Every structure is written in structure tokens, then in C-alpha cells.
Amino acid sequence: MSNAAQQFLEAAGTITRNLRHRGLIQTALRKYEVARDRKKSAFNDWSSARQSAAETKWDAINHLDTYLTEFTSKIEARGTKVHWCTTGPEARDTIRGIIKDAKAKCVVKSKAMTAEEIHLNEALEKDGFEVVESDLGEFIVQLRKEPPYHIVFPAMHLTRDEISDLFERELGSAPTREPEELTMIARRALRRKYIQADVGITGANFAIAETGMVSITENEGNARLTAALPRVMVTLLGIEKILPKLEDLALFLPLLATAGAGQTVTGYNTLYGGPRQPGESDGPIEWHVVLLDNRRTELLADPEQRDALHCIRCGACLNVCPIFRNVGGHTYGTTYSGPVGSVITPHLRGLQEWKHLSNASSLCGACTEACPVKIDLHHHLLQNRRNAVGDSPSWIERLAWRAHAFAVNTPALYQFGQEVARIVEPLRLRLQGTPLDPVKSWTRTRDLPPVAPESFKEWWRNRR
């Protein structure tokens, strides 16, 4: 078992017994479902909206080469510097270079999961730069020195009291239970940083090929300040963020807001087309767009699972996933948690190390049903399981499944097995609750039904 798998099992074992966590997450996500369903009903036809979005993304991903060059040539024409980065370290080094060239000390950053993916903050802090997260949720988890809990709601696992305590400890603020007051405390701390910062780093929600623009959606206005105030702006995005046309946003912005947060449309939606142009009075002097591959092209090369690149990181699959709702975001130990994380992490970080996430699913399919761009998520988990076995089968498991096949395919043996189970049932019951119980993974929390005195097939035979 890989280290990651071991850690997952341990963390899951602890958190699933934490009833306070369970209650907090279930309540929050049930509220999300109510809001999402209300906003879904504003679409004339939600299922055709999903179909249309899936087709647009299919086109974008299957013609990524064309669209990426269209995007970059348009955006470069307005003076933007584009950096193509194959790996995480390459992207990190590129961004470090930009910050050093700008002779920056303080960096302000809006929400970007790609930055989490390449561990950008750690790298920059190691170099001595101060990096401040400007998204409220990200600001909170940064103060707690922990990764985001959820790709859209980074601090959803915390109560107002916990946030108040944290602010009191870290920022010296007075305790409060009012969300508005908590927001103001963070805002006062952050506004100073926007003014001080020399470089602003953002992520991106969409990259429009047709016009060479980056679309960023947010609810706090922090990404706008991050982009507008510092001298230098850096935007880090995965190459899969491409949309062919500007008009595609007419569907994708409400789709993302609805699926992701149960909103009609996100609070602030901004398009960036280049750095400050001659005659303009504000905006960054320099804009660097860092395009990240980080093994996305390997996923692109897999025709079976290529649609996982459709992902718009809305988090809808996490929100409905009963596994996520019980183990929470941190248990996964990955940047991208929940169903989509379980699908893509093996591609991004190694199948054998991360295959346990594909096994840690009941394959219920709620994720696939919720996905606004129709990624066949739960079937991809099945394919990951098959691929993991194909690459590196466990001979013990293979032997066990052969034995199982032989037993169920041989009626005499199958009946003999039932008979044995009936005979050993009293002994099994005596062993229940002891380490010798052969089915303790079941019986630790659940009763096991005994083999009936007369099986269906015995009844069927006797009846005739």
C-alpha cells in the first residue's frame, strides 16, 4: 500500500467518527443543494445546457493546439508575456523569476487551484517573499497554515467561532460571531496588502481563444484588486481552461455559478485582455500569463478519460459526493479532492500511488449526474481501477478472484460453500468482536446476515 493510501485510510478512520464534522458538512451541503436546485430551475432546460457545455468543452479540448495558439497570439498582440510551462517546477521557477525581476517583496494572490497544484506559496515563501491570499476563505486557511478544504469553499469546515478565534489570535481582532464583522476584519488586513504588493497573482476560470482574454469570476472583488493594483500581474492557468468563443461565457458563467455555488451568476465577472495600454490610467504595467501543462497532455492522450479535461472546477461533484461529505476535503491529501480529484490525481501524480482514491468510491454516480460539463466521472473511477490492475496486478487478489470465479461457476462447490457457512455460523458469531473474526471489516459496525437454512435454489429444486 502506498504512503498516500495509508494516510488516506488513517485520516478517513478518524474523521468519519467525528460527528461534529459530519453534521457541519452535511448541513452546509444540503443548503447548497437547495440553492443549486432553485437556480437550476431558472434554466429553460438544464440538461441541454449541460449537453451544450460538454460539446463546447469537447471541441475546445480536442482542438487544444489550435485554440491555445489563437489565445496566445491574440493576448501577446496586446503586450502580454505568455510562458508555456510543462511541469510544476518549471511554472514555479518562471513565476519566481518574474517576481525577482520586478524586485518585489510583497505578493498578493487571489484564488488559484493551479497554484496549490504546483505548491507555489511554499516555494515563494522559501525565497523570502510574503504571499498574502486575498480570497476570504483562502486567507483563513492560510492563517491556519492548512490547504483549502474544498476547491470552491476553502474554509467551509470552520465555524464562525473558530474563525473569530483565529482572527483574534493571528490579527489581534476583537471576538465576534457576525459574518459581516469577520469579513471587515479580513478586509482591513487585506487592503493594506493590496497597496503594498508589487506583484498580484491570479488564477483563471476561462481563457477565451477568439479574443485572447482571461475570464475570472469571484464573489468578493478581491481578484479585481489583486489584478488592478500591483505593478505586475501574473495569471497561472491550466491549458484546459480554454473556451473557443467569447459568447461561450453566456452559458459557462451561469453554469459555473449555478453548479458551483447555487448562484445565478457569480458576484464579479471580469475579462482581462492585456496589461495597461498606452493612454490608459490604471491596470498592471506588465502581465504574464503562465500556461501550465503538468501532465494534462497525458490525460489528453487518453481517449477514454480525455473528457476529465472538461472540468471547470465548480466543485459540484464534491458537493454531492457521499464520500466527500463524510471524509471531507483534507482526507484526500490531494489538491483536487472529491470525485474529479480521484479521477485526475492518478493521471497527474501517478496511478499506483493514487489508485486508492478510485477504490474509495461506492460508484454511486451522483458526481456524474451533477457534473455540468458531463464528465463520466464514476465510470472513470472504474477504468482507473482496471488500469491499476493491468499495470501492476496483485497476485494474491488475482488468485482470490480466480478462486471466487471457480467457486461460483461450480454449483457443487458453491453449495458446499453455503453448507460450510451454515455450519461455521455459531463459531463465527463467537469470534465476532475479536481480532480472529475473518469478516471483521464488515462486522465491526454491522451485523452479517446468516446463510438461510434453505437457499433460494434449494427451495426452487424442492418445489419442482
Next chain:
Amino acid sequence: MNVTLFIPCFVDSCFPQVGMHMVRILERLGHRVTCPEAVACCGQPAFNSGYWDEARIVAGKTLHHLQEAEAVVIASGSCGAMLKVFYPQLYAGRPEEAAAQRLSEHTWEFSDFLVSKLGVTDLGARFPGKVTFHDGCHGLRELGIKSGPRKLLEKVRDLELIEMGDAETCCGFGGTFAAKFPMISTAMGEVKCASAADTGAEYMVSNDSSCLMHLQGLLSRQGKPLKTLHLAQILDSQ
């Protein structure tokens, strides 16, 4: 109609009454029921574990015995999904592909067979009690079965159907998942049982005995009064 009943291994062993009720119901409706004894398992456990070669050893035998059937009726949405949805994938590009496709088209989960194929919703059953219905995920999302079981339950005399919150949320069984990740499976089951209990129902009913095996196991262990029943047991009650 000649109905070939497929009783999956765990139903055969642990819940034989579910199969017996199905036989009685189908015969009462005038169908000739057969049950090939050689068929025991659909092969889903190995398939879901990634061992597709081993799954084909089991599925091959099932396919061989069922491929000529006029209608295969199966006592579990999950095993039904294996035959209907996953056999064609398991045999894609192989000589058995056409047979798997044919079997897929002729396979019905029990409640779906009654409602969609036969057009029957009133079986003359009577069951005094409050019930809530749990949608098994494979039946719901792979086979699209949602309204059928409810139509059947609505026609049962003296039965009060109360929908639970999160009826479509997975119970946490998930086959080998229940044994590989028992702590997650248990937490999911507890959430499900709480939703069902909140309705005030006396019985949690489903068309999948595998979900019910897990849920009843939890309820019994925790000494909860809620009981689980397979849909066929209700439909054969007088």
C-alpha cells in the same frame, strides 16, 4: 412470457424469500418462470475491483446460460446494471459482444420489468404500514429506475409511502467498498438510516437487497426499530 429469473448469489444465500416472492408474483401474472441453477453470480465484484479478466470467467458462464432468454428478470438493480450496462463494455471488441448486447436488451430489474415491460402497477397487495423507499444507486443512475417502484408501492392497500430527504444519496454499500473502506461505508449508512428514520417510517424498502443487507446490518447492530424489506416482499403481501 417465458421469464428467466436471475437470483444473485447473496440473494440466493441470505435472502431467498426475495426470490420466492418474485416467483409467486410472476407466476400469478401468468408467466412461465425458469431459473437456471448453473448461474450464481454476475461477476461484478471482480469487475468493480479492476480484475476484468477474472470477471469475464464468471460473466462468460452467465452470458452463456442467459443469452437465449426471452426476458431475464433480476433481483437486484446492481446486478441488473452489470448485465445491462457493463457486460457490453466488458465484452467490447470481443466475439461475445453481440451476445452481451442482446442480453443487455433482454434484461430487466424486477420492478422495471413489472412497470415498464408488463405495464403492471397494481398487484393486489395489502401491507399496513409506513414505508420509505431507498433508491439503490445502480438502479437509479445506471438503469434510470425512479418512478416504477413508487408506482408499485402507491397501489399497495393500507401502505403509506413517505419520501425521505436524500432518498437518492448512496447508502454506502458499494460492494467491495463496504469491506475495503468500512469506516466510510458505515458513516454513509448512518446518514442514510437517519434520513429514513426521520420520516417516521417503520420500514425502509428498496429494490436492491445489497443496500438492504448493509443497512439492516447497521440498524440491527445499533438496535434501531426501523426494518428493511425488499420491494417484492411488500408486493406479495396480502
